[in-house]
Amino acid sequence: MNKDAWDGLKNRKPVFSLVLIILALMGTAFLAVNHYVKNVGAKNDFADKYEFKLLVYPEKYALTMSSSPGIRITAQCYGSVDKVRYSTTFGSLLTWDIPSGKISDRGKDVELPYEMPVYWTPIDGNGLPQTTDKITVKVSILNKNDKLAEKQGDIYYDGSMYFTVQKSPDIKTQETAENLSPPTDRAEAGDTVDHQQFIDWMIAQLKDYPAIYPAFVITCGTTKLSWIRGDANFVPDQNVLIGNTNFGADAEVADQALEAAEVAPGAVINLSADEVSGLQAPQFKISEMDIINITASDEGMRDYPSQNGQLTAPGKPGTYLFSCLVSWPGDAHGDTDTITYWFKVQVKSNVSLLNNQQIQLSNLISYKLPDTAGPDCLIQGVQIYGYRKRI
Numbered sequence: 001m002n003k004d005a006w007d008g009l010k011n012r013k014p015v016f017s018l019v020l021i022i023l024a025l026m027g028t029a030f031l032a033v034n035h036y037v038k039n040v041g042a043k044n045d046f047a048d049k050y051e052f053k054l055l056v057y058p059e060k061y062a063l064t065m066s067s068s069p070g071i072r073i074t075a076q077c078y079g080s081v082d083k084v085r086y087s088t089t090f091g092s093l094l095t096w097d098i099p100s101g102k103i104s105d106r107g108k109d110v111e112l113p114y115e116m117p118v119y120w121t122p123i124d125g126n127g128l129p130q131t132t133d134k135i136t137v138k139v140s141i142l143n144k145n146d147k148l149a150e151k152q153g154d155i156y157y158d159g160s161m162y163f164t165v166q167k168s169p170d171i172k173t174q175e176t177a178e179n180l181s182p183p184t185d186r187a188e189a190g191d192t193v194d195h196q197q198f199i200d201w202m203i204a205q206l207k208d209y210p211a212i213y214p215a216f217v218i219t220c221g222t223t224k225l226s227w228i229r230g231d232a233n234f235v236p237d238q239n240v241l242i243g244n245t246n247f248g249a250d251a252e253v254a255d256q257a258l259e260a261a262e263v264a265p266g267a268v269i270n271l272s273a274d275e276v277s278g279l280q281a282p283q284f285k286i287s288e289m290d291i292i293n294i295t296a297s298d299e300g301m302r303d304y305p306s307q308n309g310q311l312t313a314p315g316k317p318g319t320y321l322f323s324c325l326v327s328w329p330g331d332a333h334g335d336t337d338t339i340t341y342w343f344k345v346q347v348k349s350n351v352s353l354l355n356n357q358q359i360q361l362s363n364l365i366s367y368k369l370p371d372t373a374g375p376d377c378l379i380q381g382v383q384i385y386g387y388r389k390r391i
Contacts, residue, residue, distance in 0.1 A: 052077045052149050054139055054171045057198070062161045063122070067202065067250045069094055069103050070119035071165060073153065075139050076172075077114075083142040085111045086118045090135045094119040098205060101232070101246025111142070120155070122163060131159040203228075203257040206249055214274035214282070216326065218343050220313070225261045225269070228254050230323060230340030235331075251289045251300070254342035255321055261344070263313045264351040271309040271324055271341075279328040279337060284309040289321040319346045 055074040058065070070091075075084045086093050087109045095104045095112070096119055103119075112118060120137055122128055129135060135155040141148045154166040165171065206228055213234060218225040230248040249257060263269070273282040290300030304311060304322060314320055321344045328337040 052141060052151060052170075054151050054153055056153060056165045056171055059165050061163045064161070065250065067247065067253065068119065069096055069247065070121035071155070071163065072117050072119050073137060073139065074117040075114065075141060075151075077141055080143050081114050081141050081148065082144065083111055084114055084116075085109070085140040085142060085147075086137065088120060088135070088137045090124070090129050090133055091120055091122045092124045093137075094121055096247075098247075122157070129157050131157055133157070135163075199253050199256055202249065202253050206253075206257070210246075213339060214276055214326075214328075216271075216273045216339070216341055218269065218271050218324075218341075220261065220263050220267050220269045220345075223261060223263070225343050225345070226258060227324075227341045227343040228257045230254070230342055232339040234328075234337040234339050248340065249342055251294045251321060251323075251342070254323075255289075255291065255294055255344070258321075258342065258344040260319050260346035262348050262351050263345045265313065265315045265317065265347050265349060267313040267347075267351075269311050269313055269345070271311075271326075273309075273326045273339075276328045276337065278331070280330040281328075282309075283327045283329070285325040285327070286311050287323045287325070289323065291319055291321045294321070313345055314347055317347050317349050319344065 053076045055072075055076050057072045058068065061068070061071045073086065075081070089108075092108065093106045093110050095106055095110075095116065096102075097104075106118070108124070110118065122135075135157065136152055137155065138150060138152045140150045151170045153168065153171050156164050156166055158164070209229060213229075213232065216227065218227055228249045230250070232246040232248060234246070271284055271286075273284075275281055284306060286304040286306040287301045288304040290302070293300050301323070311322075321342065324341045324343070326339050326341065331337060
């Protein structure tokens with residue numbers, strides 16, 4: 001615009017004032033957009049520079065899984081971050097203190113220290129979602145209450161059992177899991193471990209059996225079988241309401257943790273648990289896991305015949321994984337206290353029973369009968385060169 005046109009415009013004061021207002025608004029808008037672009041760009045640069053990702057485990061979750069209360073979500077970032085804000089459109093967010101087994105419901109929004117993971121569960125009191133519902137978990141990285149960046153993960157429900165985290169460049173959903181104990185060094189906070197390390201960690205955590213739990217013993221003849229604890233819903237005081245599940249080993253963890261005890265085909269296995277004051281006598285339910293197709297959701301479990309804590313080992317040689325659900329009914333709230341135990345046996349044809357003691361047949365020839373054995377003593381269940389020997 002030349003000088004004469006500008007002078008003419010100034011003489012038309014209403015028009016001149018309007019032009020000044022428009023120019024001022026355009027300048028303000030430009031500054032706002034420029035600030036926004038710079039700010040968003042800085043946050044995107046932050047996310048890229050510090051490799052902000054979401055660690056998710058497991059990728060595919062079902063409520064029947066006992067190794068986790070939900071889908072574990074952890075923010076991974078190498079920058080200066082002190083807190084993380086989580087929010088979900090459906091379900092609830094939980095925190096889990098693994099040593100004590102305490103699980104806390106944090107609702108749909110929670111702000112946590114950087115090192116603390118959150119667990120997403122579909123349970124929120126409103127029933128399960130529809131397959132058409134969009135389930136989104138948003139995760140924001142904070143530094144002194146300033147939101148530096150935000151990522152989100154979408155979860156798909158198949159309508160029957162499984163909740164699956166949808167793949168995204170911002171999410172690590174492969175079979176990896178960060179060490180569940182809170183890291184003390186920021187460099188370690190982003191480290192991941194593979195699925196095997198996760199199982200190893202679980203096994204290490206379950207070595208200590210809580211002193212408040214009843215004693216539990218498994219025997220086969222003179223052989224004492226080892227076991228590992230599964231899930232527990234137990235409180236020693238019958239007047240105290242049973243709280244959250246103290247999660248333990250699932251079938252996959254138990255299979256790797258346990259060394260199979262060698263037993264004879266058809267050997268009698270006895271299980272015993274201490275009685276608890278104020279509760280009814282313990283009851284036992286035995287289940288067998290399909291050891292060929294072990295799943296974390298325990299889908300391959302089937303009932304195994306037993307009576308009063310006693311079962312008979314399978315007659316076919318092979319390795320078998322069992323779980324024993326021990327229950328103590330009758331607390332003051334009408335609930336039943338329960339603890340699950342896993343054990344594993346290897347049925348071998350060269351192992352048999354002699355006077356209710358398991359022996360190797362290879363050692364039979366050097367076995368000395370008791371001096372009290374009379375002429376009608378029968379070596380029970382021992383086949384010697386194809387026949388029973390009576391002496």
